[in-house]
Amino acid sequence: xxxxxxxxxxxxxxxxxxxxxxxxxxxxxxxxxxxxxxxxxxxxxxxxxxxxxxxxxxxxxxxxxxxxxxxxxxxxxxxxxxxxxxxxxxxxxxxxxxxxxx
Numbered sequence: 001x002x003x004x005x006x007x008x009x010x011x012x013x014x015x016x017x018x019x020x021x022x023x024x025x026x027x028x029x030x031x032x033x034x035x036x037x038x039x040x041x042x043x044x045x046x047x048x049x050x051x052x053x054x055x056x057x058x059x060x061x062x063x064x065x066x067x068x069x070x071x072x073x074x075x076x077x078x079x080x081x082x083x084x085x086x087x088x089x090x091x092x093x094x095x096x097x098x099x100x101x102x
Contacts (some may be wrong), residue, residue: 022101022102023071023072023073023077023101023102024071024099024102025068025070025077025099025101025102026071026072026077026081026084026099027066027068027097027098028042028043028057028061028095029061029065029066029096029097029098030062030064030066031094031096033093034093034095036058036062038091039054041054042084042087043057043058043069045087046084046087047069047080071102077099078099080097080099081099084097
């Protein structure tokens, strides 16, 4: 698409390719103190998982040391990390939630 400038010069509209936003994984990290039921409740509450999904992720965290809760754009991932961390602190659990670039 071209438009005429006031002095008759032709201006070309530059097409810029929008890159999709960088995505970030939100992960829960294992510890020896947070109860499994609490981890399941966190996954259901903050990541809209059903009991089966939440249990699967909780077991992955328990057995492998970490588990992916979801992949989100940066702002959403950061919000999820803060929500989970705050909720865990309120309930006196050391559950760690982090994000890393996907």
